[in-house]
Amino acid sequence: MKRKGKGVPLGSFLERVVAFVDERVGLKTLQAKMLNEPIPGGSRWAYVFGSCLLFIFIMQAVTGVLLMFYYIPSADHAYASTQFIIHEVDYGWFILSYHFWGSSAMVVMVFAHMSQVFLWGAYKTPREMIWLIGLGLFGIVMAFGFTGYLLPWDQRAYWATTVGVEIMDKTPIVGDFLARSLKGGPTPGQMTLSRFFVIHVMILPAALMGLAGLHLFLFRSAGPAGPFRGTPEELKAKTDFFFPRQVWKDIVAMATVFMTICALAFIEPVQLLEQATPDPGDYHPEPEWYFLFLFQMLRWKIFSGEFGQFVAATAIPGAFMLLLAALPFFDRSPERNIFKRPVALLSWTVVMLGILVLTVSAILNREFLD
Amino acid sequence: MSHPATAISSVKLAWALSWAAFWTGFPFKVIVALLLLAAQVHPWEGAGLIALLAVSVPIDIWALGLTARTFFLERMGIEVRGPVGVGLWWQGAALGAGMMGIAYYTVGAVAAVCQKAAAATFVAVKKIIPVPIAEQITIELLMWAVPATVAIIVFLLIWLKLFGWRIKRFAVASGQTSSASLQERVREWDNWRVPADSVLMLVSFTGVAVLLTVVFWVLLPVTTPHPHEDYPLPKLAAPKKPVKPEELLKKTETTLVKAEAVLESLEADKAKEKKKPAGKGK
Numbered sequence: 080m081k082r083k084g085k086g087v088p089l090g091s092f093l094e095r096v097v098a099f100v101d102e103r104v105g106l107k108t109l110q111a112k113m114l115n116e117p118i119p120g121g122s123r124w125a126y127v128f129g130s131c132l133l134f135i136f137i138m139q140a141v142t143g144v145l146l147m148f149y150y151i152p153s154a155d156h157a158y159a160s161t162q163f164i165i166h167e168v169d170y171g172w173f174i175l176s177y178h179f180w181g182s183s184a185m186v187v188m189v190f191a192h193m194s195q196v197f198l199w200g201a202y203k204t205p206r207e208m209i210w211l212i213g214l215g216l217f218g219i220v221m222a223f224g225f226t227g228y229l230l231p232w233d234q235r236a237y238w239a240t241t242v243g244v245e246i247m248d249k250t251p252i253v254g255d256f257l258a259r260s261l262k263g264g265p266t267p268g269q270m271t272l273s274r275f276f277v278i279h280v281m282i283l284p285a286a287l288m289g290l291a292g293l294h295l296f297l298f299r300s301a302g303p304a305g306p307f308r309g310t311p312e313e314l315k316a317k318t319d320f321f322f323p324r325q326v327w328k329d330i331v332a333m334a335t336v337f338m339t340i341c342a343l344a345f346i347e348p349v350q351l352l353e354q355a356t357p358d359p360g361d362y363h364p365e366p367e368w369y370f371l372f373l374f375q376m377l378r379w380k381i382f383s384g385e386f387g388q389f390v391a392a393t394a395i396p397g398a399f400m401l402l403l404a405a406l407p408f409f410d411r412s413p414e415r416n417i418f419k420r421p422v423a424l425l426s427w428t429v430v431m432l433g434i435l436v437l438t439v440s441a442i443l444n445r446e447f448l449d
Numbered sequence: 450m451s452h453p454a455t456a457i458s459s460v461k462l463a464w465a466l467s468w469a470a471f472w473t474g475f476p477f478k479v480i481v482a483l484l485l486l487a488a489q490v491h492p493w494e495g496a497g498l499i500a501l502l503a504v505s506v507p508i509d510i511w512a513l514g515l516t517a518r519t520f521f522l523e524r525m526g527i528e529v530r531g532p533v534g535v536g537l538w539w540q541g542a543a544l545g546a547g548m549m550g551i552a553y554y555t556v557g558a559v560a561a562v563c564q565k566a567a568a569a570t571f572v573a574v575k576k577i578i579p580v581p582i583a584e585q586i587t588i589e590l591l592m593w594a595v596p597a598t599v600a601i602i603v604f605l606l607i608w609l610k611l612f613g614w615r616i617k618r619f620a621v622a623s624g625q626t627s628s629a630s631l632q633e634r635v636r637e638w639d640n641w642r643v644p645a646d647s648v649l650m651l652v653s654f655t656g657v658a659v660l661l662t663v664v665f666w667v668l669l670p671v672t673t674p675h676p677h678e679d680y681p682l683p684k685l686a687a688p689k690k691p692v693k694p695e696e697l698l699k700k701t702e703t704t705l706v707k708a709e710a711v712l713e714s715l716e717a718d719k720a721k722e723k724k725k726p727a728g729k730g731k
Binding site for chain 2: 166167169171173327330334335341348350379380436443447
């Protein structure tokens, strides 16, 4: 065999490098395990949401690290450093806008992924643990959005956090403790910013990586659920491997998501309002768009007063999350076809339409107040 | 024996083809839209819109042809000779254009009438019982959005029905079964769509992605193309001329030397005046 430097072809050199690494870490076994996963019923576009979520998270991590090179998490400098990122740093406006829209894309994708799993009945035995870990990941994604929203330290950020913490305060027993722990004082200030920053860049990413790893491990252990239609024989006949068809679909979906986020960053880039102050002035405080439905519900007369606010802000969302967590344990029917599960289909439709109608109502209400 | 195309409903057929074709073509259109945006050309107006439409038409024809061939073969077991995309696309586009025109005015009218009715209802109701504003907004929204949505769905169903009917006619006129087994034909078509050399496919895809990324970053504006109108970044005052200590010291020393020389000459003049005899001229 020719030695390197004496005309060894590049392909042969790469093969030797791969063989060297493979001998030590089992690269080919790992590759085979990752790519040769059998998918019952073959590849589907419906299965791309999980991969897209992972992709969005990686991009959020990359853009987040780039932003941290310039961002200063202090009440005195957070606003100015964000302005500096937008106006002075090369491509800073784009990186920040991508990060902003990426967070919204993550929430949308979590909803899409959870909806797909729910409608496909993929939470049923033996995938209960995957579903529960997925609910935890959903909570982490929402927490990411909530903590990240404060960091630019403008009026929108300040008041969205104030409203969010007030909603949290309605939780009985632990609400006051949680709200005070997050704020670090009677009103949002330096302590709040520091705590939100640490939670956003250290605690939540670590939690998400851990839970996402567990989620994937459990998913690979149980295997994909496959389509809800077709006999076991038909599904077996159509079974395909993860590579290349599902990989191709995932790549196309990720590229589409990436380009859509880029397009949104261009069309509506991040623009700061005035620097945060405890006086809202003309600004009408409201949370991020994905909490607007809850915010609008809190405006209803029926939910006015201490008890009403508790019901709308804590009891209903809490009960809903508990219901979702308990779902695989009381829905023991092996039937997965959504068209043969009318209660599930109706519930999903009502919840989605309810969120949509309340979110649009909140936007109309904002226009009315303005 | 009836033709396989007649066994499926027109709405389902049109939905299956148009939904798949939309998502097949969408990524390519987004690439074009993104490059236009990076070049600061709005793809929703003027030259940008024309460029996007010019690219979208061939993409849609290709996507519709691809999905239609796949659907015909895998679900109906028929092959279609000749161009499929063009034949179906112009019919779908013509029907869509007509339907969109009618739907635009009808849905707008339905929404406007329902909004007026909702507002009038609340004026009447509020005379009897007070209605909080948050509840009023949601109920009013439902009162006009539900009929408008129903109208949109009706128009969509009419378009799907008509387009499905045209697709069926096309399939009956151009489709034919072959002597080869269905399994073989599906595999043949599948192999044509997914190259046997997957690595080559991935390398090509990566190459195109890298090229597009380079073009994107070249076009991308370095500073924000959207400065905020209400909250402009305060302009900093122009920096003062930088102080150079060595030059300043030299300049000061020179000034002091000059001042010293002036002082000495003044003192010398004064001394001369004093030396003059006091009684001269007396």
